[in-house]
Amino acid sequence: MNIEEIYALIADDMARVNQCIQQRLQSEVVLINQIGHYIVNSGGKRLRPILHLLASRALGYQGENHIECAALIEFIHTATLLHDDVVDASELRRGNDTANAVWGNEASVLVGDFLYSRAFQMMVTINDMRVMAILADATNTIAEGEVQQLLNVHDPDTSEERYLHVIHSKTAKLFESATQLAAVLNKQDRELELALARYGMHLGTAFQLIDDVLDYSESSEEIGKNIGDDLAEGKPTLPLIYCMRVGDEKQRALVRQAIEHGGRDYIAEIKAAIESTGAIEYTARAARAESDQAIQCLANVPDSTFKDALRDLAEFAVNRTY
Numbered sequence: 001m002n003i004e005e006i007y008a009l010i011a012d013d014m015a016r017v018n019q020c021i022q023q024r025l026q027s028e029v030v031l032i033n034q035i036g037h038y039i040v041n042s043g044g045k046r047l048r049p050i051l052h053l054l055a056s057r058a059l060g061y062q063g064e065n066h067i068e069c070a071a072l073i074e075f076i077h078t079a080t081l082l083h084d085d086v087v088d089a090s091e092l093r094r095g096n097d098t099a100n101a102v103w104g105n106e107a108s109v110l111v112g113d114f115l116y117s118r119a120f121q122m123m124v125t126i127n128d129m130r131v132m133a134i135l136a137d138a139t140n141t142i143a144e145g146e147v148q149q150l151l152n153v154h155d156p157d158t159s160e161e162r163y164l165h166v167i168h169s170k171t172a173k174l175f176e177s178a179t180q181l182a183a184v185l186n187k188q189d190r191e192l193e194l195a196l197a198r199y200g201m202h203l204g205t206a207f208q209l210i211d212d213v214l215d216y217s218e219s220s221e222e223i224g225k226n227i228g229d230d231l232a233e234g235k236p237t238l239p240l241i242y243c244m245r246v247g248d249e250k251q252r253a254l255v256r257q258a259i260e261h262g263g264r265d266y267i268a269e270i271k272a273a274i275e276s277t278g279a280i281e282y283t284a285r286a287a288r289a290e291s292d293q294a295i296q297c298l299a300n301v302p303d304s305t306f307k308d309a310l311r312d313l314a315e316f317a318v319n320r321t322y
Helices: 003-009 011-024 030-040 047-058 065-087 099-103 105-126 129-152 160-185 190-214 218-223 238-246 249-261 267-276 279-296 305-319
Strands: none
Touching (some): 011 047, 065 099, 065 129, 099 105, 160 190, 190 238, 190 279, 238 249
16 A cells, blocks of 8 residues: 555544544634644644554554544644754744744744643543553653753764664654554553554654655655755764764764764765765665564554555655655
8 A cells, every 4th residue: 555545544534633633722822723723734744643543443443532542642743843843943844934933932832832731631531541651651751852862962972772762762652652552442462552562663763764864865855854954953863873883084073073063064075975884775774674573563463454554654664755
């Protein structure tokens, strides 16, 4: 299945999720409505709620809580985006002005807080302590990952292990929660629950590693970015870390200086260094390994078109160009 066919499988559920999102966004404070609708409707792929819906259907879920759960997962993700853009002083996301560029940092942070708190109100309506525990732990882990990423910025000595820890905490954790919660809602045994959690973790890691690859691709413009956006912010991503590990002295010094100072002054030279050291291929192979592990985690999920979609989504994660 291609990505459009995957989306079509859960189109009815997704329409209900979007309706739930719009309803839950409502506030008596006009600015919250404006910013909330702006960021939620800004063209994101809705990957995390889609994962939750696919996994729920793959396990034969017949209830209603998967709609609320998918919507609150998207709220948590959206809150992290609002906060991230403020921390990174970003002005562009998905080809559009960021909320902080339009309304300012203060409003963006506070609306992010609103979305977090609204998500926890929605958890209460589901009335399942396991759901609350998983998402409470996830939001705490995500916050830790964001702080760790902040510590890594402008640090050229960041190791691959430290970087992957940030990915697991900051990005992949919500993927993990999305698929794990499907098993929880379906009252599955612990073994299958953990397998689906690992699927989400590996898939989220693969997505982030391919994002690292695309940061140095001409297609980065297709996703509303400029080439080397992460480098401009002084973020040591895996292609840079690998380039410094295997590159010659001149290449190492060039990348180190760029990470320490940020900016795009030497982006052409750095892109050449990354390509000549095989850093892009190395990162893509790491993403492929994560995708393969994600697929293996589906072994005990009953066969269905929804399981096929979960497998094909893992393929899409590493073959995409946007």
